[in-house]
Amino acid sequence: MIIIVTGTPGTGKTVISKKLAKAYNHKFIDVKALLEKSTICEGFDEQNECLIIDPKKLAKMLIDLINKNNRLIIDSHLSHYIPQKYIDLCVVCKCEISELKKRLKERGYKDKKIRDNLDAEIFDVCLTEAQEQYKHKILVVETSEGYKISSIVKKINDETKHSSP
Template sequence: MFECLVIAGTPGVGKTSVARIIAEKVGGLQLDLSELVVGEGLYEYFDEETGSYVIDEARVSRRVREICSGGKPVVVATHYPEVLDEVIIDRVVVLRLNPVVLWDRLRTRGWSDRKIAENVMAEMLSVVLMNAISKFGVGRVVEVDTTGRSPIEVAGEVLEKVSKGYTQEKFIDWLSIVDPGFLEELERVLSDEQET
C-alpha cells in the first residue's frame, strides 16, 4: 500500500491519533516528527520567542529517509511535511479541522492566545496544505476534514483514499465558511500581541 505515508496538519487536528491507528492497521511504525527532532537533537536551536525548535531540515530529511528504508510501512505525523524528501514519500494526507473547533481544542493545551491564533490562522489559510502541494505536487496530496469525526473514522477514510489512489479535486476553503467575525477576532489577538 505504501512505504512512507505522511499525515500532516496544523497542531490539534488529530495527526498523532490518526497516524497511530493507521500504523497499527498496516503493521507499521508511527513516527511523530516533532518527537524525533527533539529526541535526537535534529534542530539548530530553540527559539525563545516562538517557543519552538528550529529544525535542521537536512538532518531531519536524512533521518526520516533512513527510517522509511527499514522495510516496514512508516506513518509520519508532522505539521511541516515540506522538510521531507519527496522521493521517499508516497502520499501526504493533510488533516483539516474547522478553525473555530481548533481554537477551542488548542485552548485546552494552555498555550498563549497568540500561539493559538497563529495556528488557527495557519489552518484558515491552508498553510500546511499549500506547503505540501508546493513540495509534493497536487497529485500526491489529499485532505480529510476531521471536524466532528473520531480518529478511527478519519483513519478509515485516509486508508481508503490512499489505497484507491484518490486524487483531490476540490480543497477546503475555511475563509468561505467561517464567520468573518471570527477572523476579525484572530486578527485582533495577533495585532494586540504585537503591540505588547
C-alpha cells in the same frame, strides 16, 4: 507503504497516525519526540515557543528512517518536507477554526502561539507547502468536532487501494 500525516498543530494528526499505524501494522513515528532526542535541533525559539529546525536536516533524518523501514506512518506538521519520491500518500488534517482554537487552548498554548497556528490553518500553510513545494499525492481529511476516526481511516484506506500499482 509510507504515509505522512501533516497539518497545523491541533488538527488531529497524532490520533489519526496512531490509528493508521495500528490498522496497517506500520511503525508510528512521532517526529516531535524524535526531534527532542536528536542533535539536529538548532535551538529553541522563545518568542514562538518552538524548536528551531533546519528542514533539510529533518528531511535527511526521516529519509534515513524510511530507507530502513518501508512501513511507516510519520506524524508531524513538518512531515511534508520529505521529498515526494519517498512518500506513498500525504494526509493533510484540516479543522474548523473554532474547534482548533479550543484544542490549542486546552493544550495550554499562549495567545500568540494560538494566533500563529490559527493563521497557519486559515491560510492552509501545510496543505499549500505539500502541494506546491513538495508535490505530494494528497488526501485532505476533516477532523473537526464530531468526526469519526473510523471514517477517516476508511477514506485513507480507500485512497491507498486506488493508488496501488
